[in-house]
Amino acid sequence: MIYKYTHKTIDKTKYSVCLHQCLNYRIYAELWYLSIVSPDGYDVLVLNDYEAVMPIPYQKKLGFKFVIQPIFCQQLGIFYKENISVEIFNLFLSFLTKYKVRSYCFNEENTPYFPSDYLKRDNQVLNLDCDYLTLLNNYNTNKKRVLKNYLLSNIKIEEKYTGSIVTGLLGKNLNRILLASQLNILNTLLQELDRKKVLKQYTLFNKENIPIVYLWLIFSKGRIINLLSVRIKESEIKNSYAYLIDTVIKNYSNQKLIFDFEGSMIVGIANFNKSFGATTNHYVFYRNFKWFDKFKNINII
Known part of the structure; x- marks a missing residue:
C-alpha cells in the first residue's frame, strides 16, 4: 500500500x-x-x-x-x-x-x-574507474589538443570553499543568470553542503591571480555531481573551464566514482561533456x- x-x-x-x-x-x-x-x-x-x-x-x-x-x-x-x-x-x-x-x-x-x-532528458556521465591515461585517450581529438596547449598557461587552482556567493564579483556574475530568490537558495544550499562535508569548490586563477572560473561539486555515494560552474567573462582564458574539469577527472581517476555532468539537452553543452568521453543517460x-x-x-x- x-x-x-x-x-x-x-x-x-x-x-x-x-x-x-x-x-x-x-x-x-x-x-x-x-x-x-x-x-x-x-x-x-x-x-x-x-x-x-x-x-x-x-x-x-x-x-x-x-x-x-x-x-x-x-x-x-x-x-x-x-x-x-x-x-x-x-x-x-x-x-x-x-x-x-x-x-x-x-x-x-x-x-x-x-x-x-x-x-526524456539527457544527462552525461563519466565512469572514473580506470587510470587517467585511459580516460584521456577517450577524450576527443580537439579536447586533447586544447588541453595540451592550455598547459602552457600560468594558472593556479585552489580547492577551498570561499563562503557567501551573494556579494562581490561572483555575486555580480550570478545575478546575471539567477533571480535573487534563486541566488539565496543556492547560497544556503552551498553552506549546508559544506557543513555536511560533501562540497568541494575549485577556483581557477589567471597569472594575475584573478579568479576566472568557479566550480562547485557535490560528493555523494560514489557520485561527483557538477552542481554549478561560473566563468568570469571579463577575465576568462579560453578553455579554462575545460582545463578545470580535466583536473578534477585526473584527481579522481582510478576510483569507483561517477562524474555526473548534470546535463545537458543543449547541444553545445552536451557536446562539451561528451568530448571528455562521457556517455549519455536518460531520465x-x-x-x-x-x-x-x-x-x-x-x-x-
Missing part, C-alpha cells in the same frame, strides 16, 4: 534510513536538501513501511498548489531498496497524476519502467499541467 505524507508528518528517521539503503540513491531526495530547494514544501509517497519513497516538491502561487522540479535538483522520482514491480511503479505514478504537475523529473534508474514515448520529464505557462509575469523556477 502507498501512503501519502506531508513534509510535516513524514517520519524523517525512517525516510532517511530507507533513502540511504536505496539502489538509486540521489542526494537531491534528502529531506534537508528538499527543504532548501523547495521552501514551499513537499509531500512524500511511501510504499508500506518505507520500502520505497517518492518525494514530490511543490510551489504555491495565487491559491494554486502545483508540482515543480526545484532548481539545483536534477532528478527525483521513486527510490527503492530493491527493484520494484511495474505494477507498484505505476501505482506511484497514478498518485503523481492526481497533482497539477508543471514539471517533475524521475531518476535515470526509473527510465526503464516508462513506455518509450515518454519525454523522464513528466508534466500534466501547462495552463500557468501563459502567465508570463509569474516567475516559476
Whole structure:
C-alpha cells in the first residue's frame, strides 16, 4: 500500500534510513536538501513501511498548489531498496497524476519502467574507474589538443570553499543568470553542503591571480555531481573551464566514482561533456499541467 505524507508528518528517521539503503540513491531526495530547494514544501509517497519513497516538491502561487522540479535538483522520482514491480511503479505514478504537475523529473534508474514515448532528458556521465591515461585517450581529438596547449598557461587552482556567493564579483556574475530568490537558495544550499562535508569548490586563477572560473561539486555515494560552474567573462582564458574539469577527472581517476555532468539537452553543452568521453543517460520529464505557462509575469523556477 502507498501512503501519502506531508513534509510535516513524514517520519524523517525512517525516510532517511530507507533513502540511504536505496539502489538509486540521489542526494537531491534528502529531506534537508528538499527543504532548501523547495521552501514551499513537499509531500512524500511511501510504499508500506518505507520500502520505497517518492518525494514530490511543490510551489504555491495565487491559491494554486502545483508540482515543480526545484532548481539545483536534477532528478527525483521513486527510490527503492530493491527493484520494484511495474505494477507498484505505476501505482506511484497514478498518485503523481492526481497533482497539477508543471514539471517533475524521475531518476535515470526509473527510465526503464516508462513506455518509450515518454519525454526524456539527457544527462552525461563519466565512469572514473580506470587510470587517467585511459580516460584521456577517450577524450576527443580537439579536447586533447586544447588541453595540451592550455598547459602552457600560468594558472593556479585552489580547492577551498570561499563562503557567501551573494556579494562581490561572483555575486555580480550570478545575478546575471539567477533571480535573487534563486541566488539565496543556492547560497544556503552551498553552506549546508559544506557543513555536511560533501562540497568541494575549485577556483581557477589567471597569472594575475584573478579568479576566472568557479566550480562547485557535490560528493555523494560514489557520485561527483557538477552542481554549478561560473566563468568570469571579463577575465576568462579560453578553455579554462575545460582545463578545470580535466583536473578534477585526473584527481579522481582510478576510483569507483561517477562524474555526473548534470546535463545537458543543449547541444553545445552536451557536446562539451561528451568530448571528455562521457556517455549519455536518460531520465523522464513528466508534466500534466501547462495552463500557468501563459502567465508570463509569474516567475516559476
